[in-house]
Amino acid sequence: MEESKKPTTLGQYLEQGRQISGLSLRQLEAASGVNIMTIRRLLNNQVDSPSAEHVQQLVRTLELDENDAFAYIGVTPPKGLPDIAPYLRAKMGLRGEALRQAAEEIQEIIEKYDGDTPDQ
Incomplete structure (x- = not known):
């Protein structure tokens, strides 16, 4: 497929990104965590309602625009x-008071630096 x-x-779109990245299907599977059969079906437009999660994993791996x-x-x-609490619960295993406190402190940090530019 022509790049232009x-x-x-x-x-x-995904196949073009895969070709530009130089990844084989197996490499894309390993890097994205998406099963190779799902990747093949997506690349061949054989999925009527693609999973947003699969699309997001492939797009991030291929460094394409979500x-x-x-x-x-x-x-x-x-x-x-998104709200930070679900992330902290799922990825960090925080619950109860620890979750509430962590989310609150992160929100305070965000509010403190909201509007700052990287060079400040």
């Missing part, structure tokens, strides 16, 4: 960042 040709399907990829499947990504 604008993809018209999610499969074409907004563009989600547009192919009719999903509008949320604006801004």
Whole structure:
């Protein structure tokens, strides 16, 4: 596929990204955590309702634009960042008071530095 040709399907978009990245299907599977059969089906436009999670994993691995990829499947990504509590619960295993305290302290840090530019 020509690099300059604008993809018209999610499969074409992902395949173009895969080719540009130089990853084989097996390498993409290993790097993204998405099963190779799912990748093949996505690249060949054989999935009617692709999982947003699979698309996101592939897009991040291929360093593609998430907004563009989600547009192919009719999903509008949320604006801004999600709440920190679910992340802390899922990834850090925090619960109860520890979760509440961590989320509160992180929010205070965000508010303290909100509006600062990197060079300040």
